[in-house]
Amino acid sequence: MQVLEMVGDRSGSISPEELVSFLKKNLQYQEVRLGVLQQAIVNRAAAARGIEVDQPEIQAEADRQRRERHLERAADTLAWLSNQQITAEEWEAGIRDRLLTQKLIENLFGNEVESYFVQNRLDFDQVVLYQIIVPYEQLATELFYQIEESEISFFEAAHLYDIDPNRRQYCGYEGKLYRWSLKPEIAAVVFAADPRQIIPPVQTEQGFHLLRVEEFITAQLTPETRQEILQRLFREWLNGELNYWLNPYNLGEQKNE
Incomplete structure (x- = not known):
């Protein structure tokens, strides 16, 4: 009380x-x-x-x-x-x-979207991706060879061993992802792989990744992509404006306006 x-x-x-x-x-x-x-x-x-x-x-x-x-x-x-x-x-x-x-x-x-898309087209290539992340290299290597030898399926391994409960629930499914949304070291191997290929372990700060490409989707300026570009340009502009407002040297100028 x-x-x-x-x-x-x-x-x-x-x-x-x-x-x-x-x-x-x-x-x-x-x-x-x-x-x-x-x-x-x-x-x-x-x-x-x-x-x-x-x-x-x-x-x-x-x-x-x-x-x-x-x-x-x-x-x-x-x-x-x-x-x-x-x-x-x-x-x-x-x-x-x-x-x-x-x-x-x-x-x-609104008028900058098409030119931005043309200049950054590769960023908007997409991949339907599955992945498994585990904490230890030895486990990642063992799973890779077991999957290669068909001793366990990729999806079963993801369901049993992935560190993320949500990804375990969806058997490793990450979804449809833009190239730019992937870490550079992940994007490099993913977009060099063949569909259905299991990519050997890749290490990041998250752990050791096993990756499986379902399909690639060539970049197109869809309404979804247009909105993504607008949001990206807006975030860049807004961050610049925020930095200006938060700069103590500009406080006097702002107060006088």
Whole structure:
């Protein structure tokens, strides 16, 4: 009882000081702080370019989210908002921020996607990949030869020995991955392999990898790839803006604007 009385009150409310203290103690404060700064940068850049989000756009996205969450009645939506401890206005403000970010990204980089794709086409080659990661080289080598000799299948070995529980559950399946998302030492051997080939152990800081290529997918500028390029360009731009804002030599300039 004494512990409960120290935090907030019986209604469950939490003071801003308690919230900040919790975030700092759990090493989450910097992440949240950077998120707030990033949104401020987006708002500033959008305003400078005359980019706005109107109410019909917010309503359309709210309706989409309601359908996604099966909130068919207004009462269902209000109950969900209450459970999230936010108001309808706060929910709409969050939607507005996300839509504004999407519009800014398109405004900044929409015309650069094709040229970026052409210049970096190899990065967007994809592979459907399975892998096993184990902690010891001897185990990796033994598994490699057992798989080669058909004493055990790759998928059974992944299910039994992989260090990652999720990958064990999916028998080593990693999914469809871009070349750029792989570690360089992994990408080098994977994209030099033949489909269905078992690649001998490769060491990284994670452990010893056994890899199996299911298929290669040649890079194409699909809607998915376009969004990936937009996000990559936006992250690079946003990091540059963040570094500028956080540079103490620029604080005076920012305050004077």
